[in-house]
Amino acid sequence: MCLSVPAEVxxxxxxxxxxxxxxxxxxxxxxxLVQDLAPGDYVLVHVGFALAKIDAAEARRTxxxxxxxxxxxxxxxx
Amino acid sequence: xxxxxxxxxxxxxxxxxxxxxxxxxxxxVKPPVGRxxxxxxxxxxLDVLPRxxxxxxxxxxxxxLSAIEAARGQEVSTMTRAHCTTQVVVERLTELIRGLIIEHxxxxxxxxxxxxxxxxxxxxxxxxxxxxxxxDRCAVTARVAAALAGLRISDDDGTLMPGSxxxxxxxxxxGGVLEPKLTQxxxxxxxxxxEIIERLLGRDARSGNCxxxxxxxxxxxxxxxxxxxxxxxxxxxxxxxxxxxRIAEIxxxxxxxxxxxxxxxxxxxxxxSYSLGRGCGAAGVECARGRLYHAVELDRYxxxxxxxxxxxxxxxxxxxxxxxxxxxxxxxxxxxxxxGAVRAMIASFDPxxxxxxxxxxxxxx
Numbered sequence: 001m002c003l004s005v006p007a008e009v010x011x012x013x014x015x016x017x018x019x020x021x022x023x024x025x026x027x028x029x030x031x032x033l034v035q036d037l038a039p040g041d042y043v044l045v046h047v048g049f050a051l052a053k054i055d056a057a058e059a060r061r062t063x064x065x066x067x068x069x070x071x072x073x074x075x076x077x078x
Numbered sequence: 079x080x081x082x083x084x085x086x087x088x089x090x091x092x093x094x095x096x097x098x099x100x101x102x103x104x105x106x107v108k109p110p111v112g113r114x115x116x117x118x119x120x121x122x123x124l125d126v127l128p129r130x131x132x133x134x135x136x137x138x139x140x141x142x143l144s145a146i147e148a149a150r151g152q153e154v155s156t157m158t159r160a161h162c163t164t165q166v167v168v169e170r171l172t173e174l175i176r177g178l179i180i181e182h183x184x185x186x187x188x189x190x191x192x193x194x195x196x197x198x199x200x201x202x203x204x205x206x207x208x209x210x211x212x213x214d215r216c217a218v219t220a221r222v223a224a225a226l227a228g229l230r231i232s233d234d235d236g237t238l239m240p241g242s243x244x245x246x247x248x249x250x251x252x253g254g255v256l257e258p259k260l261t262q263x264x265x266x267x268x269x270x271x272x273e274i275i276e277r278l279l280g281r282d283a284r285s286g287n288c289x290x291x292x293x294x295x296x297x298x299x300x301x302x303x304x305x306x307x308x309x310x311x312x313x314x315x316x317x318x319x320x321x322x323x324r325i326a327e328i329x330x331x332x333x334x335x336x337x338x339x340x341x342x343x344x345x346x347x348x349x350x351s352y353s354l355g356r357g358c359g360a361a362g363v364e365c366a367r368g369r370l371y372h373a374v375e376l377d378r379y380x381x382x383x384x385x386x387x388x389x390x391x392x393x394x395x396x397x398x399x400x401x402x403x404x405x406x407x408x409x410x411x412x413x414x415x416x417x418g419a420v421r422a423m424i425a426s427f428d429p430x431x432x433x434x435x436x437x438x439x440x441x442x443x
Contacts, residue, residue: 069109
């Protein structure tokens with residue numbers, strides 16, 4: 001199953017594109033499927049597309065959860 | 079705080095001349111969800127599933143709830159079952175349409191608003207009380223119709239409007255830079271549920287990552303469902319066939335919604351749950367990407383003692399699975415288009431899987 005990653009919109013580009021930041025790493029994605037985004041908004045990103053707008057608290061919770069899963073995975077494999 | 083879960087599949091295709099001689103698939107690392115939620119209340123996992131898996135949030139939610147109810151030995155009402163089926167179908171429909179956009183860039187400006195409305199609100203509308211008989215059902219149907227019009231797909235029979243982005247894409251795929259071999263295929267269905275669930279809750283912890291059914295690694299998803307409906311097992315499984323199956327299924331599901339979304343006329347096995355005794359339960363749900371499984375074991379306090387899940391991707395992108403079989407022995411004709419042809423084949427199994435691809439020349443057979 002496909003995990004999605006929360007990202008903060010850094011800059012809106014022409015043609016329904018945007019620069020987003022995933023923990024400081026900037027990537028260019030399509031925002032064609034989500035309306036009314038502005039810098040500072042948070043979105044769920046999956047394979048180069050913004051899937052949905054989420055609030056900042058939700059983004060933090062999801063990032064924390066992914067981090068915990070990552071740590072649990074490392075412990076399982078060590 | 080960088081997410082530490084690897085969510086990507088690495089695929090290497092080795093060529094001898096113009097023929098695919100070998101396919102290497104390095105799977106992604108499955109997030110250890112069960113380990114993280116062991117000893118916690120079931121509701122804690124129910125809350126995070128949509129956040130972890132937003133593409134198939136309804137399917138995961140229904141699979142988990144159905145497995146929990148089965149583990150508790152609870153009877154599920156007809157109304158609840160109907161509601162779950164509709165939620166899964168509407169999410170599947172929406173995801174299949176979204177996949178057309180991601181995989182085939184089938185969206186033009188005129189259709190974008192309709193697609194956005196479909197993706198944004200359908201889950202909300204379907205989740206409301208009284209959906210089956212109320213105005214929300216009409217709203218969902220109207221939004222799907224608008225989205226299909228935006229994609230230039232006939233909602234009667236799935237015909238593509240000549241000259242549309244999707245029709246041009248279909249023609250390009252049918253042009254056949256990559257020609258897969260005609261092979262005997264194997265498909266996952268509800269008939270496999272019991273064997274899979276037994277393995278999920280068995281002692282073999284690796285089964286979640288590398289499933290197989292007595293050596294059989296079946297395909298799951300729209301093309302597999304179409305082949306099962308048509309009772310076919312011999313097929314050439316190229317990207318064009320998978321795109322046609324995806325469109326056909328979109329129209330089929332839309333027809334079912336328009337006709338009233340009656341559970342008794344839904345396809346067999348969309349949601350099936352299994353009470354296994356001793357606090358164990360499991361469920362299989364047919365979502366956009368294929369058949370999804372959840373299995374749970376509850377302790378005597380009703381907390382999660384064990385949680386296992388098996389996603390469609392684990393079958394389709396298995397190192398000896400359907401993707402590998404489709405590429406193995408295939409002929410790649412036009413050298414300058416090889417990268418695009420292989421990418422189209424990989425994405426045809428699931429446009430929403432993150433992957434890298436590498437084509438290498440082996441030199442010798």
